[in-house]
Amino acid sequence: MATSTSSGVSVRAPREVPVPVPAELLPAVSRATNASGRPLRRRERLAILAILVPVAIIALFPFYWMVTTALTPSSAAIRVPPSLVPLDASTENLTELFRQAPVLLWAFNSFVIAVAIMVCHIVFDSMAGYAFAKKRFPGRNLMFLLIVSSLMIPVQVTLVPRFILVSRLGLDDNLLGVILPSIADVFGIFLMRQFIRTLPAELEEAARVDGASEWKVFWRVIMPLSRPAVATVAIFSFVGAWNAFLWPLIVLSKRELLTLPVGVALLQQEFSSNIGLQMAGAAVGAIPMIVLFLFFQRHFLDGVRVGGVKG
Amino acid sequence: MRMTTTAERVPGAPRRGVRFWRRHGAGYLFVLPSMVFFLLFMFLPLGWSFVISFQKFGLAQSSWVGLDNYVSLLNDPVFLQAAFNTILYSVLTVAVWVLVAMVLATLIHPLPPRFRTFFRAAYYLPAVTSAVFIALVWRWILNANPWGLANYVLSLFGAGPLGFISDPSPFLGVSVALWSVILSSMLTIPAVGVVLYSAALSGIPRDLYEAAESEGASAITKFRYITVPLLKPITLYVVVLYTIAAFEVFERVYVMTGGGPGYATNTIVYLIWRTGFRFGEYGLASAEAFLLFIVIATISLLQFRALRSDVEY
Numbered sequence: 001m002a003t004s005t006s007s008g009v010s011v012r013a014p015r016e017v018p019v020p021v022p023a024e025l026l027p028a029v030s031r032a033t034n035a036s037g038r039p040l041r042r043r044e045r046l047a048i049l050a051i052l053v054p055v056a057i058i059a060l061f062p063f064y065w066m067v068t069t070a071l072t073p074s075s076a077a078i079r080v081p082p083s084l085v086p087l088d089a090s091t092e093n094l095t096e097l098f099r100q101a102p103v104l105l106w107a108f109n110s111f112v113i114a115v116a117i118m119v120c121h122i123v124f125d126s127m128a129g130y131a132f133a134k135k136r137f138p139g140r141n142l143m144f145l146l147i148v149s150s151l152m153i154p155v156q157v158t159l160v161p162r163f164i165l166v167s168r169l170g171l172d173d174n175l176l177g178v179i180l181p182s183i184a185d186v187f188g189i190f191l192m193r194q195f196i197r198t199l200p201a202e203l204e205e206a207a208r209v210d211g212a213s214e215w216k217v218f219w220r221v222i223m224p225l226s227r228p229a230v231a232t233v234a235i236f237s238f239v240g241a242w243n244a245f246l247w248p249l250i251v252l253s254k255r256e257l258l259t260l261p262v263g264v265a266l267l268q269q270e271f272s273s274n275i276g277l278q279m280a281g282a283a284v285g286a287i288p289m290i291v292l293f294l295f296f297q298r299h300f301l302d303g304v305r306v307g308g309v310k311g
Numbered sequence: 312m313r314m315t316t317t318a319e320r321v322p323g324a325p326r327r328g329v330r331f332w333r334r335h336g337a338g339y340l341f342v343l344p345s346m347v348f349f350l351l352f353m354f355l356p357l358g359w360s361f362v363i364s365f366q367k368f369g370l371a372q373s374s375w376v377g378l379d380n381y382v383s384l385l386n387d388p389v390f391l392q393a394a395f396n397t398i399l400y401s402v403l404t405v406a407v408w409v410l411v412a413m414v415l416a417t418l419i420h421p422l423p424p425r426f427r428t429f430f431r432a433a434y435y436l437p438a439v440t441s442a443v444f445i446a447l448v449w450r451w452i453l454n455a456n457p458w459g460l461a462n463y464v465l466s467l468f469g470a471g472p473l474g475f476i477s478d479p480s481p482f483l484g485v486s487v488a489l490w491s492v493i494l495s496s497m498l499t500i501p502a503v504g505v506v507l508y509s510a511a512l513s514g515i516p517r518d519l520y521e522a523a524e525s526e527g528a529s530a531i532t533k534f535r536y537i538t539v540p541l542l543k544p545i546t547l548y549v550v551v552l553y554t555i556a557a558f559e560v561f562e563r564v565y566v567m568t569g570g571g572p573g574y575a576t577n578t579i580v581y582l583i584w585r586t587g588f589r590f591g592e593y594g595l596a597s598a599e600a601f602l603l604f605i606v607i608a609t610i611s612l613l614q615f616r617a618l619r620s621d622v623e624y
Contacts, residue, residue, distance in 0.1 A: 040421055048418050056433040059500040062448040078458045128345035135338030143342055150353040152611040156580050157600040158356035160593045184348040214337040243441035245562050250588050261443040265566055275451055282447045286440040293439040297432050304506040
């Protein structure tokens with residue numbers, strides 16, 4: 001991904017919208033082990049770890065507590081003093097969760113929405129990124145400016161008209177209504193443009209000489225060469241869509257159509273006194289993304305550095 | 312008249328059009344889906360929401376009410392409190408997040424690569440899950456009962472129990488509930504900030520630190536006089552990023568407090584959602600949203616300007 005730092009970078013804020021920042025701000029990472037090149041003394045390293053380790057514990061504690069409570073039967077969860085390890089650990093809450101709520105259906109909905117949005121981003125963001133990087137046509141710069149300037153529009157200001165629009169299309173309370181207003185995004189277009197710009201023109205030319213159509217050049221030549229950038233766009237689109245809350249909350253209302261975050265938030269209102277059930281729901285929603293992160297850790301961190309996403 | 316002009320243009324125009332299309336058509340087709348998307352789902356709604364903000368909106372028909380929505384908002388104590396809460400939340404959390412991100416990145420930087428990877432991953436992990444799930448855990452940690460974890464910790468020091476997120480009583484002029492929400496945010500590690508600062512730190516020339524060390528500068532002196540000033544451009548960027556994020560806080564409020572008790576923890580976006588989608592007051596919700604847009608657009612513009620003039624190291 002380092003190639004795309006060459007001329008510009010965008011970072012996506014938690015509201016799903018990236019803000020471009022000049023690459024000069026984010027220089028390439030060197031492999032230096034020390035700011036001044038001198039190896040750390042043992043004492044220094046211990047002092048640093050004495051701060052970083054407790055902070056890491058604070059960072060990860062909510063997940064630990066989520067899982068611990070999820071594994072603790074409700075009667076034991078309200079014990080004083082609270083126990084830091086699961087007492088009488090059981091899967092009682094999980095069983096109860098699957099009985100009380102269509103959790104698998106919610107997971108399925110989340111998955112469908114996330115995959116659909118991811119595929120749309122991969123195709124449409126790459127197409128636009130390719131055109132902005134390699135094609136010349138009147139109005140190109142104006143269009144690019146327009147797209148980048150949409151960064152200044154908070155999603156919240158578009159909610160009411162979007163909802164009216166989606167309702168008139170008959171897509172309220174429909175997974176398509178969640179997908180449609182997210183089929184492209186600035187982050188992906190920007191990232192793809194930066195990456196494709198670095199690809200040599202000869203490859204395209206060669207394909208054209210062989211008689212390939214415009215689409216074939218894009219799909220068979222550009223896309224395979226852009227795999228690292230596409231991977232970043234794919235991962236961040238998937239995770240962003242899986243975690244989205246406000247828009248699905250507005251569009252979806254039938255219980256069996258909800259996504260995991262919306263459904264689990266609803267559980268909290270329905271079973272406000274059953275904390276075990278709530279934590280089991282939270283764990284079921286959070287764990288898939290954690291697993292994904294552990295698998296694609298490098299992509300995530302490079303993605304933030306190069307194109308950045310959530311806060 | 313019309314006929315003749317058309318007739319005159321007919322012989323040349325199509326051919327020119329065809330040539331133009333052969334040359335540039337592919338470009339337009341490639342950007343078409345995205346452009347339609349941005350016009351339909353970003354710019355059209357922006358203008359539309361501006362129009363609706365001057366209406367009393369009804370599904371059957373809407374009536375124009377001029378500036379009424381804006382006037383009533385600016386006289387509405389609930390809105391003013393939500394605005395105040397949002398600003399206080401943003402200022403405090405952003406200040407802490409930026410400081411924490413900078414310090415953590417600085418501490419991680421000199422470690423061997425294996426450690427660096429580990430800590431960056433550990434700090435980033437919470438950011439990959441939905442804010443809803445994190446907020447649910449915080450609601451559980453901060454519950455008012457003696458078995459709540461936060462109250463148990465207080466009891467070890469002989470204090471409490473506190474209502475935390477359910478306590479509207481004032482502390483330093485603001486409700487305990489709002490302090491609790493702010494505190495829970497502050498304790499969330501600013502993952503993106505850490506990663507961005509880490510990247511920026513690698514770009515600071517080593518010889519600056521070597522020179523400082525040869526003069527016997529302490530770690531804190533180096534941080535204060537080399538790291539902080541050289542990270543200024545990225546700091547500006549991180550501040551804007553987080554300020555915008557903080558202004559748009561929603562999940563945390565929705566899950567932890569529902570804006571309550573009373574209106575103690577209402578924020579702007581929570582209010583927009585409630586006004587628009589709980590009470591169906593589209594006009595009023597659009598006015599609220601437009602005020603938020605003005606604030607965020609101003610912050611973004613300031614950032615673009617500052618970045619343009621402040622890029623050199």
